[in-house]
Amino acid sequence: MELSGGHILVQCLKDEGVEFVFGYPGGSVLHIYDAIFHQDEVKHILVRHEQAAAHAADAYARATGKPGVVLVTSGPGATNAVTGIATAYMDSIPMVIISGQVPSPVIGSDAFQEVDTVGITRPCVKHNFLVKDVNDLAETMKKAFYVATTGRPGPVLVDVPKDMTDPNIKVPYKYPKKISMRSYNPVVSGHKGQIKRAVDMLLTAQRPMIYSGGGVILGEAHKELTELTQLLGYPITNTLMGLGGYPATDKQFVGMLGMHGTYEANMAMHESDVILAVGARFDDRVTGKLAEFCPYAKIIHIDVDPASISKTVKVDVPIVGEVKPVLEQMIELIKDSKTKPSKSALESWWQLIGSWRDVHCLDYDRTSSVIKPQYVVEQLYQVTGGEAFVTSDVGQHQMYAAQYYHFDKPRRWINSGGLGTMGFGLPAAIGVKLAFPEANVACITGEASIQMCIQELSTALQYNAPVKIINLNNRYMGMVRQWQEFSYQSRYSQSYMDTIPDFVKLAEAYGHVGMLIEKPEDVRGALEEAFALKDRTVFLDFITDRTENVYPMIEAGKGHHDMKLRVAPGTPVDRELS
Amino acid sequence: MRHIISILIENESGALSRVAGLFSARGYNIESLTVAPTEDSSLSRMTLVTSGSDEIIEQITKQLNKLIDVVKLIDLAESAHIERELMLVKIKTSHDTREEVKRMVDIFRGKIIDVTANSYVVEMTGQSSKLDAFIHGFEEGSIIEVVRSGPTGISRGEKGLHL
Ligand SMILES: Cc1cc2nc3c(=O)[nH]c(=O)nc-3n(C[C@H](O)[C@H](O)[C@H](O)COP(=O)(O)OP(=O)(O)OC[C@H]3O[C@@H](n4cnc5c(N)ncnc54)[C@H](O)[C@@H]3O)c2cc1C
Ligand SMILES: Cc1ncc(C[n+]2csc(CCOP(=O)(O)OP(=O)(O)O)c2C)c(N)n1
Ligand SMILES: [Mg+2]
Numbered sequence: 226m227e228l229s230g231g232h233i234l235v236q237c238l239k240d241e242g243v244e245f246v247f248g249y250p251g252g253s254v255l256h257i258y259d260a261i262f263h264q265d266e267v268k269h270i271l272v273r274h275e276q277a278a279a280h281a282a283d284a285y286a287r288a289t290g291k292p293g294v295v296l297v298t299s300g301p302g303a304t305n306a307v308t309g310i311a312t313a314y315m316d317s318i319p320m321v322i323i324s325g326q327v328p329s330p331v332i333g334s335d336a337f338q339e340v341d342t343v344g345i346t347r348p349c350v351k352h353n354f355l356v357k358d359v360n361d362l363a364e365t366m367k368k369a370f371y372v373a374t375t376g377r378p379g380p381v382l383v384d385v386p387k388d389m390t391d392p393n394i395k396v397p398y399k400y401p402k403k404i405s406m407r408s409y410n411p412v413v414s415g416h417k418g419q420i421k422r423a424v425d426m427l428l429t430a431q432r433p434m435i436y437s438g439g440g441v442i443l444g445e446a447h448k449e450l451t452e453l454t455q456l457l458g459y460p461i462t463n464t465l466m467g468l469g470g471y472p473a474t475d476k477q478f479v480g481m482l483g484m485h486g487t488y489e490a491n492m493a494m495h496e497s498d499v500i501l502a503v504g505a506r507f508d509d510r511v512t513g514k515l516a517e518f519c520p521y522a523k524i525i526h527i528d529v530d531p532a533s534i535s536k537t538v539k540v541d542v543p544i545v546g547e548v549k550p551v552l553e554q555m556i557e558l559i560k561d562s563k564t565k566p567s568k569s570a571l572e573s574w575w576q577l578i579g580s581w582r583d584v585h586c587l588d589y590d591r592t593s594s595v596i597k598p599q600y601v602v603e604q605l606y607q608v609t610g611g612e613a614f615v616t617s618d619v620g621q622h623q624m625y626a627a628q629y630y631h632f633d634k635p636r637r638w639i640n641s642g643g644l645g646t647m648g649f650g651l652p653a654a655i656g657v658k659l660a661f662p663e664a665n666v667a668c669i670t671g672e673a674s675i676q677m678c679i680q681e682l683s684t685a686l687q688y689n690a691p692v693k694i695i696n697l698n699n700r701y702m703g704m705v706r707q708w709q710e711f712s713y714q715s716r717y718s719q720s721y722m723d724t725i726p727d728f729v730k731l732a733e734a735y736g737h738v739g740m741l742i743e744k745p746e747d748v749r750g751a752l753e754e755a756f757a758l759k760d761r762t763v764f765l766d767f768i769t770d771r772t773e774n775v776y777p778m779i780e781a782g783k784g785h786h787d788m789k790l791r792v793a794p795g796t797p798v799d800r801e802l803s
Numbered sequence: 804m805r806h807i808i809s810i811l812i813e814n815e816s817g818a819l820s821r822v823a824g825l826f827s828a829r830g831y832n833i834e835s836l837t838v839a840p841t842e843d844s845s846l847s848r849m850t851l852v853t854s855g856s857d858e859i860i861e862q863i864t865k866q867l868n869k870l871i872d873v874v875k876l877i878d879l880a881e882s883a884h885i886e887r888e889l890m891l892v893k894i895k896t897s898h899d900t901r902e903e904v905k906r907m908v909d910i911f912r913g914k915i916i917d918v919t920a921n922s923y924v925v926e927m928t929g930q931s932s933k934l935d936a937f938i939h940g941f942e943e944g945s946i947i948e949v950v951r952s953g954p955t956g957i958s959r960g961e962k963g964l965h966l
Contacts, residue, residue, distance in 0.1 A: 343817060348828050352871040355817070372871060407966065408813055408874040532865035535858070 228398040230359045230390035231260035234323060237366040238267045240400040243294050245270055245285060245659055247278040251298025252338060253325030256390035270659065270688055273680035275302050277652035279309020280678070283318050283380075284653030287639045288614060289660045290445065292319040292373050299325040299387075300338030304345065308646060310380050311349035315643025316466060317443055319378035321369045322350075329357065329386040342384045351379030359389045360396050367401045376411025377530040378443055412529065415546030415554070423501070423525040423542045424558040430499035431570040432521075432577075433459045436482065439466030439642070440504015440528060440548050447471065447635045449552035450503060456559055457566055460578055462490040464505050466642045469632035474611075479578060480587075483511040484779050485624045488586035491777070491785040493578055494519055502526040504548045507538045508643070517784030527551050586777050586790055587628055596745050598622060598697040598769045601752075602629035605667060605695060608752040613665040614639060614657045618650035618674030621703035624775045626669040648677030651694065655681060658690040665693070665756060672698040672725050682735035685762045693755050694764045696728060699771050707774045711789075732764035743768045805834075806860050807879040807886060807956045809964055810849040813872040814840055821870050822849065831855065831863055835953030843966075846874065850955040875964060883959040890934045891916075892925045893947040900945070911937045922947060930954075 228236060234257055238246060247270045250258045261269050272278040275297045282293025293313075297306045303324045313320045327336040343355050352372050354365050365383055373381040388394075427433060435457075441450050447470045454461045454477055461471050462482040471478055480487030482494055494500070500522045505511070512518045518538060526533075526540040527548055534543045544551055589599045602625045605613070615630055616639040617623040623640055632638045639657060641649040654668035675696055685692060705720040729739030738761050742751045748767065755763040776791040812818050819838055826833045834852040841848045853863060860878065867873055879886070896904055904923060908915055913927035927934060931954050938949065958964070 344820070347817075347821060347824055406871070409871050530869070532862065532869050536862060539858075 226398045227395040229256070229260075229392045229395050230362055230385070231256035231392065232263075233359070233362050233396075233398050234366065234385070234390065235260040235264060235267060236398060237363055237400055238294060241366075241370050242291075243267055244291075245282075246294045246296050247272055247282040247285075247656070248296030249275050249278060249298065249302060251300075251302050251325060253299040253327060253387045254296060254302075254323075254385075254390075256387065256392055257296065257323070257325070257385075259392070260390075269296075270655075270684065272652065272684050274678065275305035276309045276648060277678050277681045277684070279306045279320070279322070280312065280646075280649050280652035281656035281659075282320055283309060283313040284616060284639050284656035285660050286313075286318050286320055287653075288636050288657040290636065292321055292370060293656070295320065295322040297322070297324050298338070299327055299342065300340050303342040304340060307345060307349065308648075310346055310382065312641050312644045312646045312649060313380045314349045314351070316439060316641065317378050318380065319373040320380040321366075321373050322380060322382040324382060324384050326355070326384045326386040328388040330388070332386065342382070346382050349380075350382050351377075353382040353384065355384045356386065356389050359391075359394055362389060363398060363400050364404070367404045368406065371404050371406070372409060376409075377533075412531075412545050413547050413550060415527065415544040415551040417554075419542055419544045420551060420554050421558060423544060424555055424562065425564070426499055426523060426525060426542060427457065427501060428559065428562060428564040428566055431567065432493075432496055432498045432574045433457070433501070433566075434493050434497040434499070434522075435459055435461040435501045435503065436464070436494065436505055437461065437467045437470050437503040438464040438505025441467055441470035442635045444504060444529070444548040445635075446504070446548040446552055449549055449556065453552055453556050453559070456556060458571060459566070460493055460575070462486065462494065464508070464511055464642075465627055465640070467505060468627060468638045469635040472633040473631035474633055479582075481627055482785075483508075484513070485628065485775050485777065487628075488584045488777055488788060488790065489578055489581035491779065491788060492581045495785040496577070497522045500524045502528075502540070503552070504528060506533045507536065509537070512538060513779045513787075514782050514784045517786075519785070584790070589773075589791065593745065593770065595770045596742065596748060596767050598625045598699065598767075598773055599629050600745060601695060601697060601748055601767050601769065602626055602669065604748050604752055605669070606630045608749070608756055609665050609667065613637070613667050614654075614661065616640065616650045616653040616657060616666070616668045618668075618670040618677075619645045619647045619704070620671045620674055621699070621707065621773070621775050622669050622671045622674075622697040625697065647674040650674060651678050651681045651692075652684070654692040654694075655685050655688070655690045658685075658692050659688065667693045667695055669695045669697065671703060672696060672700065672728075673702045673722070676726075679731070682732065682737060682762065682764075686736045689760070691758075691760050691762045694762070696764065696766045697769050698725070698728070698766050699769045699773065700725060701771055703773070704775070710774070711780065728764055728766040732762075737762040737764060739764045739766065741766050741768070804857075804860075805852065805854045805880065807884070807954060808851045808853065808864065808867065808876055809879055809956060810851065810867060810876040811841070811874040811964060811966070812847050812849055812870075813874065814845050814847045815872055818847065818872045819849075821872060822851070822867065825866055825870065826853075829862075829866065831859065837953045837955050846966075850953070852954055874966065877958070877964050879956045879958060884956050885959060886930055886954050886956040887928050888931045888934055888954045889952040890927045890937075891950040892927070892938070894923050894925060894941065895945045895947055896921060896923055907937070907940055913937070
């Protein structure tokens with residue numbers, strides 16, 4: 226079969242089984258768009274800004290486990306996508322980005338809409354390619370998908386100069402079934418001896434903790450993690466990225482750890498003597514002050530990326546490999562082992578944890594006459610039966626979502642953890658809804674974040690992707706305001722906007738339903754009404770407490786045992802706003 | 804501690820900038836970097852001199868290995884190895900100093916490869932410290948120009964860094 230470059234690209238996507246490509250046209254990709262016009266197998270989703278194309282594709286990948294695909298033009302198309310690419314990179318999300326480039330003969334001449342896309346994206350992709358010969362196009366695409374989806378996943382960009390897709394140049398097309406690269410051989414199974422050492426250490430622990438992260442979700446190992454944890458009867462905590470890797474409603478789950486983790490999770494980490502870290506990368510939001518991190522613990526770390534191991538925290542038993550096969554082996558060894566976890570040690574450990582749980586660190590004022598953001602998330606949880614896909618933006622609302630929506634399943638919690646990108650939530654919700662048209666998809670956001678990609682309301686209408694937008698409108702960049710309250714004596718420098726749009730009218734202008742909710746007693750009804758409107762996008766503008774803060778909080782430079790808690794659980798917090 | 808990292812890397816455009824970019828992005832120190840194709844033209848060999856604590860060197864080698872274009876690497880400092888650097892030096896000479904300069908070059912086993920009435924160009928290879936010593940043997944102002952390749956290295960014994 227002889228095809229031109231544009232048709233080759235589209236055919237590669239078909240051969241990869243790609244359902245959707247999220248993109249935006251422009252000069253250097255017009256040949257590719259013409260090839261897209263000639264078929265309807267691969268559906269193109271026209272976003273309203275290239276950043277959103279990357280976020281939607283990224284969220285599609287997070288929800289399905291399949292790589293997301295993005296198509297953008299050269300120059301501004303590519304630079305607009307960079308924030309979205311970096312977002313995917315920081316959270317290790319498999320994604321393939323095709324960017325147009327000026328024709329190869331004029332590269333380097335400051336041609337119209339030329340930027341060095343390969344250079345600009347180099348630090349925020351797993352790998353990138355510049356195609357120099359149309360005969361290499363299919364193999365390069367195969368490599369891109371292979372690299373993006375194996376080992377530690379990540380975005381891979383393919384930069385395609387316009388002459389590579391010239392409709393008059395046709396070359397034989399063959400999509401490789403398999404590919405191997407001498408320079409890239411990700412490790413799969415872990416070292417047997419190390420796994421044995423790890424199991425011995427785990428079984429003789431007195432105060433064990435399991436700390437799992439995004440690697441469990443990415444590596445489809447939630448079943449194995451759950452089995453191992455329940456086999457041992459040990460407490461488990463998840464990172465923000467790892468939520469849903471273990472059922473949050475199970476009694477062994479002590480909540481999220483880290484800066485806004487629960488009191489019990491952080492205290493248990495601090496006091497633990499053996500920690501099993503599974504697909505988590507000891508991020509600074511998790512560890513707090515490194516010198517005070519887990520002072521009594523021996524650490525076992527399973528990670529597919531050797532560079533994640535002993536990067537910030539020195540570990541005692543490193544295991545390089547995919548979480549799934551490594552956990553399977555550990556389960557076998559534990560079942561066969563004569564040593565069993567010490568019942569009495571475990572009992573007193575759970576007792577201690579129970580006393581930390583009794584602090585009820587997530588309690589908040591339920592009698593308030595203004596809407597508490599936590600209450601909205603709790604009600605959302607109930608109305609959706611805990612089964613919704615929840616995307617979020619970045620800020621306080623993101624933390625409330627993580628703390629009060631209990632994820633029992635993986636791939637339901639879709640947020641930007643590593644880069645913390647405001648603007649992620651709405652396009653992400655659209656990406657998820659397209660993947661699962663029957664599912665409830667909610668985007669928990671704030672009045673500042675939502676305005677960063679608000680234009681995507683238009684995309685949601687065009688592609689019939691009805692999502693529910695839960696705007697926790699505190700009239701502040703709440704997360705910024707909170708830091709300013711704690712660290713800058715409440716000097717709220719630029720953390721609010723003098724003009725906030727009428728979101729109800731805005732939603733209506735985009736062809737959707739808008740709702741304004743101002744009283745706690747209206748929250749439940751509004752949510753029920755919104756979710757009953759199955760095929761409409763509904764923008765729910767909840768006017769929430771302006772002064773609410775996220776607790777617990779480990780402030781910068783503090784250790785896990787040094788948490789700021791809500792002043793007195795259950796009583797309203799009395800704070801003056803200047 | 805000083806480390807010499809020897810890298811086999813795909814001979815692709817952009818491969819060098821991936822390595823250089825990694826060092827600047829992560830704030831690692833780079834003392835020198837040499838690169839040239841090998842006998843297999845699809846591969847380049849890169850020699851990189853860096854320094855840092857054991858933890859930093861461990862991260863550097865892991866991060867380098869993570870680059871998709873890197874095929875293999877070794878830290879030469881971990882075992883017996885040979886290290887050489889090439890230097891070209893242009894030295895001012897006068898009727899009075901010519902003999903002295905020539906003697907110095909002989910002591911250091913260098914070669915004079917260009918001569919004018921007022922200058923020599925000297926070629927010298929050796930360990931970097933030897934080249935330093937040669938330079939320090941001259942008075943300030945007598946050296947017109949120094950060009951150094953940066954060290955390259957190879958391990959001792961029959962084992963080698965190849966595919
Ligand atoms: C406002 C804000 C507040 C935050 N507060 C918190 C907080 O309180 N607590 C918190 O936890 N986070 C918090 N974060 C998120 C934080 O910044 C990090 O993104 C997060 O902690 C990283 O999660 P992780 O360690 O699970 O790693 P991920 O980024 O999910 O990385 C996954 C790890 O698993 C490895 N891996 C991938 N696939 C596999 C596989 N198949 N097998 C084995 N290993 C694999 C990868 O190599 C990597 O090391 C916050 C973020 C924001 C924006
Ligand atoms: C693109 C981007 N710019 C700036 C920030 C820094 N930042 C983090 S949270 C936040 C405020 C978010 O405000 P809002 O969306 O209203 O959420 P709230 O914290 O009030 O719930 C800002 C500005 C960011 N994370 N992303
Ligand atoms: Mg806000």
